[in-house]
Amino acid sequence: MNTTFKKLFPTLAVLFYVAPASAQSATFTNQIGMEFVLIQPGSMVVGRFQPPYPKPPKADSASKKAAEGLQWTNKDYQMAEKLVKQDAKPGFTVRISHPFYIGKFEVTQAQWKQVVGNNPSAFQGNKVKDEADRHPVEQVTWQDTQTFLAKLNALDKAHHYRLPTEFEWEYAARAGANDDISWRAIWASAQMGSTTTAKVGQKTPNAWGLYDTLGNVWEWVQDFYNEKLFADPAPPRSGKQHVLKGASFVGDVKNATYMTHAAGPGNGWDVGFRVVMETK
Known part of the structure; x- marks a missing residue:
């Protein structure tokens, strides 16, 4: 059965036909060992940014003592609130209207070699072979x-694979x-x-069973970069670069967020991807 794909704006519903969710397994492993997790429909708010700001201390003595030494005036507090606002x-709200499968792990070096026949990765050097194969490409x-x-x-040919939006x-x-x-x-x-x-899947998965969505390697997605910190309700139809999500192993907690995005090609040696699988 042909897959249909349609985008509706401004709330952006991602639509493609798959078998009813009740008929699909929660996980799936394809013929080369790539593991996928079924993601059910739902919605989320994208691009919300509500940074904290300092507020005047409360009247109790403990709060006053904690604020000692700051020497902030009421005017300072008002200015901080104004700038943050x-x-x-x-x-904006994004609705994912139909289920889809996405890689449980980032694509590994072993999987890349099996499909493409080479290994472009920088981090394969002196590792034990099996260990290197389990690192992300x-x-x-x-x-x-x-x-x-x-x-x-x-x-x-039983499935269709692509990058996630x-x-x-x-x-x-x-x-x-x-x-x-x-943090x-x-x-x-x-x-x-x-x-x-690091080898994929070594740390705690998220609530839906996906590993390394933050850290390890940046992950390519389908969309063009909009030259902004956050995504737009309607992704651009063209651009100079594509979007990277998730941060990499060289970052720290300040870089690790789902909310913002970056643009490729990045460093190269810390950029990989994971795959969406559609059922035909």
Whole structure:
């Protein structure tokens, strides 16, 4: 059955036909061992930015004591509130209307080699072979991912593989969360602050069973970059670069967020991807 794909704006519903959710397994492994997780429909608010700002201390003595030494005036507090409210963004609602499968892990070096026949990764050097194979493939451009997908679609004609849209990626990565991830949760789930990539799936998965959505490698998505910190309700139809999501192993907790996006090609050696699978 042919897959149909349609985008509606401004709330952006991502529509494509798949078998009824009740008839689909929660997980799926394809013929080359790529594992996928079924993502159910839902909605989220994208681009909401409500930064905190200092407020006058309360009347109790403990609060006053904590504020000692700041020497802020009421005018200072009012200015802080004004500046923050100027930059705050309410965001917009995105609706994912139909289920889709997305990679449980980032595409590994072993999977890339099996499909494409080479290994462009920088971090494969002196590792034990099996360990290197389980690291995410990196040093891949957006165009390289299209080569991988074309070859994978030729190998498996029962399914259609593609990059996720930015909204599909963020919806799956957030796993139902309304707000940004806490720093404690980042350290538990993200491969960050290191000098090399790590084997996929070594840390805590998100609530929907996906690993390494933050850290390890940046991940390519389908959309063009809009030259802004946040996505727009209607993704651009053209652009100079494509969007990267999720941060990489060289970052820290300040870089790890679902909410913002970056543009490729990045460093190259810390850029990879994960895959969406549609059922024909």
